[in-house]
Amino acid sequence: MAFLEVTNVTKRFGGLVALNAISFSVAKGEILGIIGPNGAGKTTLFSVISGFMPPSEGDVHFDGAAITGISPDRLVRRGLIRSFQIVQTFADMTTLDVVTTAALARRPIREAIDYAAHVLDRVGLGGKENLTPATLSLQDKKLLELAKCVATDPRCILLDEVMAGLTMAETAAPMAIIRELNNQGVTIVMVEHVMPVIMRLATRIVVVNFGEKIAEATPDEIVKDQKVIDAYFGEHLDA
Numbered sequence: 001m002a003f004l005e006v007t008n009v010t011k012r013f014g015g016l017v018a019l020n021a022i023s024f025s026v027a028k029g030e031i032l033g034i035i036g037p038n039g040a041g042k043t044t045l046f047s048v049i050s051g052f053m054p055p056s057e058g059d060v061h062f063d064g065a066a067i068t069g070i071s072p073d074r075l076v077r078r079g080l081i082r083s084f085q086i087v088q089t090f091a092d093m094t095t096l097d098v099v100t101t102a103a104l105a106r107r108p109i110r111e112a113i114d115y116a117a118h119v120l121d122r123v124g125l126g127g128k129e130n131l132t133p134a135t136l137s138l139q140d141k142k143l144l145e146l147a148k149c150v151a152t153d154p155r156c157i158l159l160d161e162v163m164a165g166l167t168m169a170e171t172a173a174p175m176a177i178i179r180e181l182n183n184q185g186v187t188i189v190m191v192e193h194v195m196p197v198i199m200r201l202a203t204r205i206v207v208v209n210f211g212e213k214i215a216e217a218t219p220d221e222i223v224k225d226q227k228v229i230d231a232y233f234g235e236h237l238d239a
Helices: 042-049 072-078 095-103 109-122 138-150 172-183 195-201 226-236
Strands: 004-013 016-026 031-035 057-062 080-082 156-160 187-191 204-209 212-217
Touching: 004 042, 016 042, 016 057, 016 212, 031 042, 031 195, 042 080, 042 156, 042 187, 072 080, 095 109, 095 138, 109 138, 138 156, 138 172, 172 187, 172 195, 187 195, 204 226, 212 226
Parallel strands: 031 187, 031 204, 080 156, 156 187
Antiparallel strands: 004 016, 004 057, 204 212
16 A cells, blocks of 8 residues: 555636646655645645645545645644745744744654754754844755754655755755665655755656646656657756
């Protein structure tokens, strides 16, 4: 059985169909990429999988259990967590506060504080524990978002455009963290526009356009798919 399975997921907002009968599965320990134009429904898909939004139709299973309708905090305790494109915190929280809050999903307060400091060091933010997220560089904000995920002891992470806005040189650090997590057995599903990153990390890619899955294949096969070239790669293959 697949570790994460999405079956015929549809999401409607009034008369707008944001997702239309999308299905795919993810094996344990896999890195799956999800790509598509802006507005294709990728973030909505993540919101449904991670419990932030109920599907209009369809089901999601994680590690053999149905999770459709389960709240995000309960999913985190089961080992499924998503990142966000923008770090979401209170203005006066430090980076240590932010990661400690995430670690509290699995640990008592004192242990969570100590583990949060360890995670910050692990992702390259050691020494920045007392800074607020607003003062961080864009790259460090992205690393902080990864740290929040790592602090929950995840089994599966949904990464939503964690490389957005970074130069190729700046993507090296988050790519290394993602590879390390995956080598330790963490399953990764990543929405990303930075194609060199997806091509290097993903074992398979799902392509979404206008709320529908139009292709699913290996990276080498995806770049040769005419439907994908027409819908997406014309803009992004050389990005």
